[in-house]
Amino acid sequence: MTRQAVHLGATQETLLIPLYGRAVESRKPEGEAVLRDPAAEAMVEAIDYDFSRFDGGPSLTGAVLRTNLFDHWVRAFLAEHPGGTIVEIGAGLNTRYERVDNGRAHWFELDLPDVIELRRTFVTDSARRRMLAASVLDADWTAAPQAQGGPYFLAAEAVLGFLPEDGVRRALDMLAERFPGALLALDTTGPGMVDTQDSHDALSKVSARLRWNCPDPKLLEEWRPGNRLLASHIFTTMPAEVHDALPPRHQEMIAAMKQQDLPQVRDYRLNLLQLG
Numbered sequence: 037m038t039r040q041a042v043h044l045g046a047t048q049e050t051l052l053i054p055l056y057g058r059a060v061e062s063r064k065p066e067g068e069a070v071l072r073d074p075a076a077e078a079m080v081e082a083i084d085y086d087f088s089r090f091d092g093g094p095s096l097t098g099a100v101l102r103t104n105l106f107d108h109w110v111r112a113f114l115a116e117h118p119g120g121t122i123v124e125i126g127a128g129l130n131t132r133y134e135r136v137d138n139g140r141a142h143w144f145e146l147d148l149p150d151v152i153e154l155r156r157t158f159v160t161d162s163a164r165r166r167m168l169a170a171s172v173l174d175a176d177w178t179a180a181p182q183a184q185g186g187p188y189f190l191a192a193e194a195v196l197g198f199l200p201e202d203g204v205r206r207a208l209d210m211l212a213e214r215f216p217g218a219l220l221a222l223d224t225t226g227p228g229m230v231d232t233q234d235s236h237d238a239l240s241k242v243s244a245r246l247r248w249n250c251p252d253p254k255l256l257e258e259w260r261p262g263n264r265l266l267a268s269h270i271f272t273t274m275p276a277e278v279h280d281a282l283p284p285r286h287q288e289m290i291a292a293m294k295q296q297d298l299p300q301v302r303d304y305r306l307n308l309l310q311l312g
C-alpha cells in the first residue's frame with residue numbers, strides 16, 4: 037500500500053499526536069484499552085509519517101484520557117439532547133463521530149483548510165455530518181451550525197492553547213455571541229506545562245508551541261459575565277464514573293501521578309464551560 041504524504045502547517049501537525057495516541061490505545065488487548073478507535077488505526081496505517089517519534093512518553097496516554105473525558109461529556113449531552121448539534125473546533129483527524137454518534141445528532145467538524153483537505157481523504161460529508169474549512173477566528177463559519185439550530189456542544193480539544201490569549205478571548209466571545217448557552221469543552225495549560233514544553237515528550241518533537249498560558253480556568257468566568265465553569269478536572273481528579281471505568285493499569289498510573297504531584301499534571305486542566 038502506498039502511504040499518503042501529509043503537508044501540514046506547524047500547528048496543524050500536532051493533530052498527529054492525539055491521532056497516534058488513539059490508534060496505539062485501540063490496538064491494546066481486551067480489558068487494557070481506554071477506548072476502541074479502528075478509524076484512527078486505519079488513518080495511522082495510511083499516513084506516511086514517522087509516528088514512532090511520539091513513542092514511549094506519557095503524552096499519548098494523556099491525550100487518550102482527555103479524549104475519553106470529552107467523549108463522556110458528549111455522550112452525556114446527547115443523552116439529554118439526542119438531536120443536538122456537536123461542533124468539533126480544531127477537529128484534526130479526531131473520530132469522535134465514529135466513537136459516540138447516536139444516529140440523530142448533527143455534527144460540524146471545523147479545522148484549517150489543509151487539515152480539512154486531509155480529513156476529506158478519510159471522511160465524507162453526510163446529511164448529519166459536515167466539515168468546515170476555516171479558522172475558529174473567522175467570522176463566517178458559524179453560519180452553518182447556527183442555521184442547523186441547537187442545543188450545542190462545542191468541543192475544542194487541544195486547540196485553543198495554540199492561540200495567543202487575545203485570540204482565545206476573541207474566539208470565546210464570538211462563540212458565546214453566536215451560540216449562547218452552549219457547552220464548551222476545552223483544555224487549559226498553566227505555567228507548569230507552558231514553561232516546560234521544550235522538554236515535553238511529544239511537543240518537543242514538533243515545532244508548534246503552546247501560546248496561551250491559563251493559570252486558572254476560573255478566569256474564563258471573569259472574561260465574560262455569564263460564562264459558567266461547570267467542571268474542571270486534572271488527570272488525577274477525573275469524575276468518579278470516568279475514573280472507575282478505566283482499565284486497572286490506567287488507574288494505577290493515575291494513583292502514581294497523585295503521589296508525584298507533577299506541575300505539568302497539576303497545571304493541565306480539562307474544563308466544561310457554559311457560554312453566556
Ligand SMILES: C[S@@+](CC[C@H](N)C(=O)[O-])C[C@H]1O[C@@H](n2cnc3c(N)ncnc32)[C@H](O)[C@@H]1O
Nearest residue numbers: 048050051054126127128130171172193194195
Ligand atoms: C493537537 S491538534 C488536536 C486535534 C483534535 N482536536 C484531536 O483531539 O485529535 C490541534 C488542532 O487544532 C487545529 N487548529 C489550530 N489553530 C486553529 C484555528 N485557528 N482554527 C481552527 N483549528 C485550529 C489544528 O489544525 C489541529 O488540527
